[in-house]
Amino acid sequence: MNGESTGSAFVLLLRRDLILAFRRRAELMNPLLFFVLVTALFPLGIGADPELLKAVGTGIIWVAALLASLLSLESVFRSDFEDGTLEQFLLCAHPVSILVLAKVLAHWLVTGLPLLIVAPLLGVLLDLPGDSIKVLMLTLVLGTPVLSLIGSIGVALTVGLRRGGMILSLLVLPLYVPVLIFAANAVETAAAGLPITAHLSMLGGLLVLALSLSPLATAAALRVSLS
Amino acid sequence: MDTQFTDNSMLLEGAGLECIRDDRVLFSGLDFTLGSGQTLLLEGRNGSGKTSLLRILCGIRLPETGALTWCGKDITSLGPLYHEHIAYVGHRDGLKLDLSPVENLVMARGLGRPNPDTRPEDALRRVDLYGFEDIPVRNLSAGQQRRLALARLLVTRSQLWILDEPFTSLDVHGIELAEELFLEHVSMGGMLAMTSHHAVNLDSAHIHRINLSA
Amino acid sequence: MNTIVRLYHQMGSPRYFYRYAGYMIPWLAVSCAILMLAGIYQGLVVAPTDYQQGDSYRIMFIHVPSAWMSMFIYVVMAVCGAIALIWHMKLAEIFAISSAHIGASFTFLALVTGSIWGKPMWGTWWVWDARLTSELILLFLYLGVIALYNAIDDKRTAARATAILAIVGVVNIPIIHFSVKWWNTLHQGPTVSKFDAPSIDVRMLIPLLLMAVAFKLFYAVVVLMRARCELLERERNSQWVNELAGPE
Numbered sequence: 274m275n276g277e278s279t280g281s282a283f284v285l286l287l288r289r290d291l292i293l294a295f296r297r298r299a300e301l302m303n304p305l306l307f308f309v310l311v312t313a314l315f316p317l318g319i320g321a322d323p324e325l326l327k328a329v330g331t332g333i334i335w336v337a338a339l340l341a342s343l344l345s346l347e348s349v350f351r352s353d354f355e356d357g358t359l360e361q362f363l364l365c366a367h368p369v370s371i372l373v374l375a376k377v378l379a380h381w382l383v384t385g386l387p388l389l390i391v392a393p394l395l396g397v398l399l400d401l402p403g404d405s406i407k408v409l410m411l412t413l414v415l416g417t418p419v420l421s422l423i424g425s426i427g428v429a430l431t432v433g434l435r436r437g438g439m440i441l442s443l444l445v446l447p448l449y450v451p452v453l454i455f456a457a458n459a460v461e462t463a464a465a466g467l468p469i470t471a472h473l474s475m476l477g478g479l480l481v482l483a484l485s486l487s488p489l490a491t492a493a494a495l496r497v498s499l500s
Numbered sequence: 501m502d503t504q505f506t507d508n509s510m511l512l513e514g515a516g517l518e519c520i521r522d523d524r525v526l527f528s529g530l531d532f533t534l535g536s537g538q539t540l541l542l543e544g545r546n547g548s549g550k551t552s553l554l555r556i557l558c559g560i561r562l563p564e565t566g567a568l569t570w571c572g573k574d575i576t577s578l579g580p581l582y583h584e585h586i587a588y589v590g591h592r593d594g595l596k597l598d599l600s601p602v603e604n605l606v607m608a609r610g611l612g613r614p615n616p617d618t619r620p621e622d623a624l625r626r627v628d629l630y631g632f633e634d635i636p637v638r639n640l641s642a643g644q645q646r647r648l649a650l651a652r653l654l655v656t657r658s659q660l661w662i663l664d665e666p667f668t669s670l671d672v673h674g675i676e677l678a679e680e681l682f683l684e685h686v687s688m689g690g691m692l693a694m695t696s697h698h699a700v701n702l703d704s705a706h707i708h709r710i711n712l713s714a
Numbered sequence: 715m716n717t718i719v720r721l722y723h724q725m726g727s728p729r730y731f732y733r734y735a736g737y738m739i740p741w742l743a744v745s746c747a748i749l750m751l752a753g754i755y756q757g758l759v760v761a762p763t764d765y766q767q768g769d770s771y772r773i774m775f776i777h778v779p780s781a782w783m784s785m786f787i788y789v790v791m792a793v794c795g796a797i798a799l800i801w802h803m804k805l806a807e808i809f810a811i812s813s814a815h816i817g818a819s820f821t822f823l824a825l826v827t828g829s830i831w832g833k834p835m836w837g838t839w840w841v842w843d844a845r846l847t848s849e850l851i852l853l854f855l856y857l858g859v860i861a862l863y864n865a866i867d868d869k870r871t872a873a874r875a876t877a878i879l880a881i882v883g884v885v886n887i888p889i890i891h892f893s894v895k896w897w898n899t900l901h902q903g904p905t906v907s908k909f910d911a912p913s914i915d916v917r918m919l920i921p922l923l924l925m926a927v928a929f930k931l932f933y934a935v936v937v938l939m940r941a942r943c944e945l946l947e948r949e950r951n952s953q954w955v956n957e958l959a960g961p962e
Contacts, residue, residue: 448890490881500561
């Protein structure tokens, strides 16, 4: 590729990350298995009463999705940090926030999208009605990118730390609360037959906000972590 | 094959640079100028701040006080416009181990200003890695990986090469190769800023030495 | 104009700050003590018994100002962080991290007093009320800032990282508040929140405001004390600190 533009740098980095993920595809399964496992643990913990599971099912799936997303976050920058390619991004002729967007998009395609595909299976495990599952997937489509974007700020802040993983959870989970509230509630409200336009607009708003502001925060955090 | 850096007005200047790490002053009041065809050689004990100074030159690290200017403009205000003129090889090679050498060089090219005269394959030949184009970098030896890191310098049009211990892991042949590359770069008007525990075989007339232990 | 510029530079200078803060602390402490005593007296003795909640509502005079302080200090911390990031002022960095610990303490105090307030009314020590839940999340935001600062060895880098975190937090706090409030109205428990102050009698308002100002002064005293300590540590290799320490 001979292109000098920022757009081609974006595509180049996106391709690179997807290729890298594909070459280690065994590891892609981990967040997915975690997602399923955590969801399956709940009936074991709270009892298998179908009515109870149906009532809390969407909340469980969303919390599990949240945790799976958190688990996979570190991989966004950790390996680049260790082999020295991360600092090369800061020395790039293109804006760092665009490169960050490419990396986060690659991360979401590789870890967030599979959650979407598996979610219906989990809906069946918890005996959720078909319409609920549809709404669940809609909220996952809108919500998981927000989780990746906000999470990337936390990862950027902790990438240089030895035990960054523990602190990452503390930094990121409070910021995940609005997404959880709107998404989980959307599914419940839809199950009750009520309109969910408000919920979806809030999620959409969060997505737009995250898309526009978080790459800037992540880029600033990377500069601090690598200085 | 490589581009001539015909614009001789390129000038990197540092004024009053101070660096603090862990609340201790490593160096302060540092001044220097680096012009076309010149080399900045940093010397000093381990821990004296050589790597920190190089990272300040890259713009990755902020100096405590002082200013760094490129052609008269502060590099913090230039941002990517400064970065398109520099290339950095630090302690770590900056290579993805799961990609092939060619893939790594294509990536490096895309991040900077591509050198139209040097394709990735040509760069590999220059550093004597011909034949290794498609082997995962993970399977190369440390010396080969270091040479690949230096090949990154060739695929972009960067006037200033900032190098932190570039000869690490290189054998005698590798060192000769590297020195050849540096000599060629400098003779064409390029600039070099580096640290090295090794005695560097470059034209001493154009070397500025800074000793940080002093 | 020159005096203002000179004053600005002086205040930003660690040495001068250390000295002037030392002068200010006793005065602020005394004012704080006076106002706090006045507020407590007004709150416990003068303010009338609430016809709905009896005397147990009086803990509000600590709970509400604590909650206000927890929010206020987070904003101050974020602003100091922004100043530190943009102008690289060491004093702004120090103020930011000193504020973090104090803010976390006020948040904790608000949670504890809120819990105590709720016990006589609902019989439980905790209830997922909108305000308490928001305060809990705010506590985690503070703890995140403190944990991040402690995890990074170089204090300059640590200050810059926590500044970014604080700014991200400040942007998110309104969103979190709104979403938690919304969540709370949907999942209404059997009791309506009684954390809104009972219909405010002016005799209840006075102690509330007195305590609010007293808490602000308390924050000022403690942040100056913490800042001086943090400053000594950050500048431990400089000449003026070694002079202060005196010949060993």
